Amino acid sequence: MSDPLIKVSGLKKYFTVSTGELHAVDGLDFEISRGGTIGIVGESGCGKSTLGRLLAMLLKPTAGSILFEGTELTALKDKRQLKPMQQRIQMIFQDPFSSLNPRMTTFDTIIEPLKIHQVSHGAEREEKVYEIMNTVGLSERFVNSYPHELDGGRRQRIGIARALALNPDFIVCDEPVSALDVSIQAQILNLLKTLQQRFGYTYMFITHDLAVVKHISHEVLVMYLGEMVEKAHTEELFKNPRHPYTKALMSAIPVPSIHGKKERILLEGELTSPIDPKPACRFAPRCENASEQCRRQAPGITDLGDGHSVRCFLE
């Protein structure tokens, strides 16, 4: 697991808004191991979707670098340099409705990437579409269907099929199961896991659901207002969460069991947005352990060893 496919350093994305500069992603450093899954967890507005879009090359970062097998993605300029990388990086979207063109049939949607990258042709290309449909468990009888004729689970399978068509190395999954019903969610999670085992994909799995992230990720990065607050191997993080925000997040999940209910850490207040943040701990206003130092100074990242790091003065 020490063979990084992607190495992100000092990654920043700022948006100019009417009231100042929004620090959506504010200086992230991490690596993603080949064939592994990194889970990105956080609440709405923490910058996790922006991060996904940066890695999928849908957004240009304000600063920082994304090294993909030695290729600097942020330095790619024209189409000729971009295209081979776009083939290797794909994205699965959250909303299985808006992520599919309502005027295209299943077949047209899945063949689109093959057309764009001129992968094979004619009957062979069509055969490939059917092959991918089988891989993601879509019955061939839906080949002529439009998205509005299918349910959420099948639509999401089309979105996955489209992402797999080019046989990528790395797939950004942006909340791919949040919009689905529980029983369908389990089907899709199982599918993503099976595909990883079969084809060795590397995933970045963005979600707000800690239970889902625990189930699917090897490593987890917790984000708060554009910053990483904690990162560790999944097992370690859930066994030994160190940041007060991670702890609160974990205790906030309603567990579907009636035994051994834990005492809940209730956070006061709500997420603000990181517009021109002051040099202080961004979590301090909601943190019950916050000291004077936390309000005056921004904490750095402490390495606790074995891949566990945390951004908090208490460590």
Added chain:
Amino acid sequence: MENDRDKLLDVQDLTVRFYTDDGVVHAVNGVSLSLAEGETLGLVGETGAGKTTTALAILGLVPSPPGKTESSATIFDRQDLRLLKESEYRKVRGNKISMIFQDPMTSLNPTMTVTEQIAEAIRNHRNITRQEAKVEAVKMLETVRIPADRAFEYPHQFSGGMKQRVVIAIALACNPKLLIADEPTTALDVTIQAQVLELMKELKNKLNTAIVMITHDLGIVSEICDKVAIMYAGEIVESGSLEQIYDNPRHPYTNGLFGSLPDIEKDVEFLSSIEGMMPDPADLPVGCKFHPRCKYARPVCSEQIPNNNEIEPGHFARCLIYEGKLPGQEVKKYV
């Protein structure tokens, strides 16, 4: 079970159908539920199970046409709701029964301050002056932990969690006996959801309001409910007390639901998902409505409609296994 006298809400055999150009949509098929004062019922199911329609039918809000609501009894607070005229029904709604919806933004008026909106709800049902109503409204806001200095702000100045708390304040403004909450925390972030749930738990104990909690999240149910009813394809397939359902789920669908959830406290390689998907309510399967997705299904399941079998006192499951029709079959608890 409780005495008939104690029942606040008693619905028997509720059926809702929608007559459309594409055929008859069987949204709710013979749902029976009852609730005592101060009790909380979790109505659990996936999209299209008929949870919301059931709630709307109790409130008399199913649009007709195309909808048609029937039941053999709908008693609320010793009053037969089926006999009410629309104007009388309106008095029950909001006065004795309130409803909270998923999206707080659509239920708040953007052009009125939150205090005005709560005061209006109070004045609709109680004969007090505008000034008195405002004082009450500010008190109500404090009950849902919104500080008085924000009482005269507009909804857009509030965050999602605060808006939902305002909605709860409006719903509770006239001290209803029954609160129907339709996915009240689904649109909120986890930490905010925890705040709202905590608040609802506290208010429920304080005000002794009965709650019907509509949700797809079994975690939320375990936090706040006393009784649980699992819905599938317009039917209640299993019902019982919280302990009965969580410790001893007996219907294959309930087990499938639990097995589908990634559990934060357990490690499994693959989730035991339910195959297939929810049937189209305009074209429901014959026999047991769950049989096409059920791993225990036998040919008899597509021929006979299961009864609501009482497995232990107060615990019901709608499955032929409990009628001895599937010899040798036993529903195993999910792993």
Added chain:
Amino acid sequence: MGQTEAVRPHRKKRSLWTDAWTRMRRNRSAVIGMAMFAIILLACFLSPFYLNYETNVIQPDLEAIRQLPTERHVLGTDELGRDILNRIIWGGRTSISIALAATVFSSVLGIIIGAVAAYYGNVIDSVIMRVADVFMAIPSMLLMITLVSVMQPTASNLVIAMSVSGIPGIARIVRGQMLSVMRNEYIDAVKGMGAGSLRIVVQHALPNALSPLISQIVSSVAGEIMAISGLSFIGIGIQAPAPEWGAMLAAGRNYIRDQPYLTTFPGIAIVLTVVSLTLLGDGLRDALDPRMKR
């Protein structure tokens, strides 16, 4: 291989247009509108086969001035003794072709301009939209009158004038539709795959932005017909002796007390055409939305 071939569903080229057509046939008002407009079109455009422009349409017959409807002149005759029905038919041919041509030109240019503004955004967008705002600030009738007066009142100049005044409106709608379509994740999906701008706009964004526009365009033909009639009514549209509905209204206006049919029949022609196009436009709007299934 052969086995899977056997069960594989035939991948029919099931276009949205065939689906739309099926849906439209079930929409009563759309069918009525379509039938009405088809009859009007046929009557007008086949007229060269059964009417002679010189003898049936523009030749005065001083013995039959302002006659009431008779067997020979079904809708009566005008102030120069010409058959009103013939003139309505021939006039419709002129009005409808000019309106269609103007609509086609303004739509094509409006779509291109609107799409460019929406896709490139920023400076290009601002410049295009400010220019459009300037044009839209001038009442379109006034703009057309000015343009036609500067040029000659010929049919082609009419088309130019009407196209120019129609472009900003269409460009604005296209831009708005495009912007909302571009927010969909499927646009991000194809962008992320490395699709070129042309493919993104033409394959993905425009088709989804246009369906609400098509009904608008069809209805705008009705507006253009009214515009030609208006221009002709005030004398700067189609010139005499060529017939035109607005010009006929203008000529008959003097006799409205004694021979009201001189104005009534051309008026009815305008109303029927406009109503048929509006019905058709509304029907198309419902039929072209793939999510509308009834």
